[in-house]
Amino acid sequence: MEHITKHFPGVLANDDVSLELYPGQVLALLGENGAGKSTLMNMLVGLYRPDGGTIHIRGELAEIHSPQDSMALGIGMIHQEFMLVGNMSVAENIVLGLRDLPLVPKLDEIKARITELSKRYGLQVDPDAIIHDLSVGEQQRVEILKLVYRGADILILDEPTAVLTPGESRDLNNILKKMLSEGKSAIFITHKMDEVIEFSHKVQVLRRGKTVNTCDTKDVTPRDLANMMVGRDVLFSLDRCPFNPGGIKLKVDHVTVDNPLGSRPLLDDVSLEIHRGEIVGIAGVAGNGQTQLTEAITGLLRCNKGTIAIDGRDMTNATPLQVIKAGVSHIPADRGAMGVVGDMSVGENLAMKKYRTEEISRGAVIKKTFMRAFADKLIKAFTIKTPDQDTCVKFLSGGNIQKTILAREIDSCGGVLIAVYPSRGLDVGATEAVRQNLISQRDKGNAVLLVSEELEELQMVADKIAVMFEGKIMGLRNVKETNTEELGMMMAGAGSVRREA
């Protein structure tokens, strides 16, 4: 790619960016949210068209107008959100959308080929399994298989490890290594430094649409990269008041949520207390009931047994509105699908909690001037990067969408803040801001429930950590009295010996 330039309304997403990738090589593309990494890659796979510049593949000028064009050139991308059909099998998903597929596909041949490919690269997946039943890591393998099946030899991975456990990340690294040895190459979008060091040969850092630096991975340290990315020195520690919890704010008592589709309950006799001025972290591999716990508290999921109380008041199976009115803010796991309305403006999305209050409305009527002033205030306070508040949220970068949610939820927080993967997919600067915000809520005396997959984050931010496994809480530990090994064991289902912290 040479001298690529791309404008979006109000933003210059890529400004004269050039990029080179050689066979057998992994290039890490590093940069903050909105630095233009995804935009650059989307042009390579034909989702966007560059305004200027050229793309050469294997020495030949390439005109990529659609994902089909890019597939024909052997380029395949794995997006952050997987593009799989949940109620179809692995094999069906892999061949779905293939152009030369006969009317009645020969599934046996397809399965045989899938099995052969998965053996070759160490991508163990049962071709007959239904996508629903697979873990996130397995689904990612299906995505990779899909690309390999179509003969892709340039793989683009958009933050592939964001959803994986440490073990799964190692597997992914091995799979990639095997593919590289066959002359395939990969571009790896990320903002985790240690991954850059571990996975890549070469690293290119983008900032505000421009290339800041391109260098060999072996010549740099994580610290150099972080500074290049943000353009200033990054703090790796956070300020906080001493731990001084108040009374019980939120009490979850023996809550069970049945699973209509399976035998194992989604939540199995979960009990948890959060005090004022305390951050309780929930650790665990994704899909072990963390999201369900937060949804049960926020009234989105019905509990079958047990009680939930806020300030001693029973809130079991209250409506979402009642829970909101009790002062609970919620940063949901799934930003695009739940956190925002993509087709509405940034301003409207910021107002989606407070529109009921005098701050924005007079009686049943929304005052546009109040709403605009309110939105401008939050955009400024949380440094949301948007051309203006009338832009649709879906045009913002992932990090700025998250900031929009964060701004709305923190602003409207009335005592309890529930944050699910709040820093997932965010860059160093934004992650730092999110964590600092959580801590300042705690310091204000609010009860914070933080669900995270990164132990490091929990250890840095939380006061206590509970580990969830298969819908149960395996134990609650005081951060200062535990270590990564113990938590890791509990995440894997061991160490069910309860010890009250």
Added chain:
Amino acid sequence: MRVVVEKRDTRSKRMAILIPLVSFIVSLMLGAIVLIASKSNPLQAYGAMLNGAFGNARRFQYTIVESLPLLMCGLGVGIAFRLKFWNIGAEGQYVWGAIGITWVMQFWRFLPVPMLLPVGLAVGMTLGALWAGVPGFLKAQWSVDETLTTLMLNYVAIGLAEYLYINKWKAPLGNMGTPEFPREAWLPQIWGKVHAGIFIALALVVLLWFLLYKTRWGFELNMIGKNPKAARYQGVSIKRNIVLAMILSGAICGLSGSVNTAAIAHRLTKGVNAGYGFTGIIIAWMSGLNPFASILVAVVMAALTTGADALQIAMKLPESMGEVLQGLVLIPLLAGSIFVEHKLKFIKKEAA
């Protein structure tokens, strides 16, 4: 050379106006082909239609009268469409409005005559609302598919109306139709054929615009329509709002039926299911669910109907030709809407 469809990076306002215009011209040209094939001069035919719809005060009045039920039904279904609730039951709700006002006019004689009209309108509106509320409730409570229930309930309503005017409520004289409403209880005409229903329709436009764009409830409906999951997470009750929106939707369609019956037929009779409810769907869709734009669309659709009548008289063309032309207007308009978000790209084939 190869042509591909690419997504536009932004939605352009200019295109949103230009595209319907171009689509309309394309549809006129398509219509011209059909007209030439049936050995008519297209320019003459379009001239006759235009003349038939707007040529003199009487024709213009007739076009307006025809546009009023279309506009009201369009507004009604538009509310449900905001929630992506596909109310295609406007026809039935309209018929219930007509039944309701007839019931009052014929049997509520204990009321003083001046009260018959307002009470009749209110009852028609209520029946339309209840009729629409049923599928709304079924959807909210048990996720019963609304396209089927609303569609089917149309035929129940139409069948019931037929039973009433042919059998149960039939006037002693004549073979179908209820007795005429008392003359004092008719909806008065204000300018030639144009009746006072125009005030009701225009008031509804303003009212709905305010409700949908200025109030908290409008904001909530917008959220539900664009992302129901996010709306629920923000504390908006989806079930409650589906039922409410359907009740309002049905009330407006019902009112439309009452108004039209009180203004034109003055009784329940054949032709009560004139298809306004179905055309209303097209109006809601083409206006982009915007109440003010609905006025324009309703007038255009009405003009196509009244113009087609003139076509029949002036050009000796069959009545169905008018419907053909109406259909031809819709196809390019609906197909053209894809270009608001997409663009065509022409690629020259390069030497391999």
